[in-house]
Amino acid sequence: MDKLHAMRVFIRVVEANSFSKAAETLGLPRASVTTTIQNLEAALGVRLLQRTTRKLNLTLDGAAYLEGASRILSEIDEIESTFTSARKTPRGRLRVDMPGSIGRLVIIPSIHEFHAKYPDIELMLGLGDRPIDLVQEGVDCVVRIGELADSSLLARRIGAIQQVTCASPAYLAEHGVPKTIEDLERHIAVNYFSNRTGRNLDLSFRRDDEVVDIAMKGVISVNDADAYVTCGLEGQGILQPGRFMVLPHLRSGALREILPDWRPPRMPISAVYPQNRHLSPKVRVFVDWLAELFERCPLLQGEDLPGDLCEKQKAPMEREGVSECVMM
Known part of the structure; x- marks a missing residue:
């Protein structure tokens, strides 16, 4: 049995509180996830999870194993990223959730730039403003506009948006x-x-x-x-x-x-990710790219479009009109 793989599967099952959701986010058959957990418990000689028809509960042994496995995998990821970042481009599937307005009018029109720099990253973009549970839904990071209420998440400010009355x-x-x-x-x-x-x-x-x-x-x-x-x-x-x-x-x-002398304060744009998830190279490069994209588009700060700057962002607006506002 691949112990490191089993650890990752176990942690994902606990985070998602579901064998089915864990299998979906890992890209594995549900039967494979179930078998991996069963084999892990057999190898350890303890029960890690109490299964009911509605939820999963960690046993005391399961909680101790979760803490140790999370620490081990985090250290391994950090060590590997140190050696691989210099010689390998980030790769793998990256799932990001963002407001539809930002995604459709600002990010997607420029996404070819990101793919040109990082062709081995497969993006899964969720567009919408609904509240999501990053851990349970297997989302690597979210882009959010406005003040953040959940202090259990880590956030990096990557831009700002000017509203208009x-x-x-x-x-x-x-x-x-x-x-x-x-x-x-x-x-x-x-x-x-x-x-x-x-x-x-x-x-x-x-x-x-x-x-x-x-x-x-x-x-x-x-x-x-x-x-x-x-x-x-x-x-x-x-x-x-x-x-x-x-x-x-x-x-x-x-x-x-109206009231141009009383303009609304700028609303921060943040990239948000869970505290207990190692910030992988693919997340880091995507967030860095977003920050650079937002910085070079003055329209997001409330300025008009000078010349052809942000032309990619301008074209969809003129073709489609207004689709979504940037409220949460």
């Missing part, structure tokens, strides 16, 4: 154009509620060092980015999408920026 001309014709923050008391917003908490997100405004968060009244709340922008275009209220998402509508006049 805007509304449709029809809405402004009916309700008037707000000139000050205080004027917003007489207005309504298209509210966006968090998939994680179910609560509406406040609109945020900044002028110099002063930041004001306002819980706006509204007649509709959504948790879908398409619907969020569409409601704004239909005159349902004031909204704060990412500027790069609505640039075509701002240029066409379908949406108008």
Whole structure:
């Protein structure tokens, strides 16, 4: 029996809390995963897992073995990466989850650059804003926008996004154009509620060092980015999408920026991964590439597109319009 392989399979089963999910993320038949665990328990002479119809529980021996195996594999991975990184390019499957807007309009149009540098990495990109369990779902890292709530995860800031406060001309014709923050008391917003908490997100405004968060009244709340922008275009209220998402509508006049002296604070973009997972070379190079990609696109910081810079990002927006906003 390959002990190191058995350790990796055991750890993945514990992380996923499922033989089936572990088999799927490892690319192995379920029967092979089951047999590996059975053989491991037989070789050790102890029961590592208590199996029920609904869940798996670690035994005391299983918890001790998990701690030791995790430490051993982490040390092996770190030693191997030290010797292989200089002479081998990263390889293997890399599963990343990210907001659809960032993925479709910024990352995917430039993904050929990443493949040209790292042809041996197979990317699996999940596009969406739903909360996920990185460990149980076997995701190597996620790209998230906004402040992070889960302190059990490690994060690296790789960029920032400028939002814009805007509304449709029809809405402004009916309700008037707000000139000050205080004027917003007489207005309504298209509210966006968090998939994680179910609560509406406040609109945020900044002028110099002063930041004001306002819980706006509204007649509709959504948790879908398409619907969020569409409601704004239909005159349902004031909204704060990412500027790069609505640039075509701002240029066409379908949406108008309001309160330009009180622009929303920039929202951080972070790459997030579990604490107990060794940051593999393939994750590291992908995150480095993302940081470089975001840095060279001024549109993400709220600037317009100068010349042909970010032309790859500009083309999908002009072809497809607005699909998703960058809220979580």
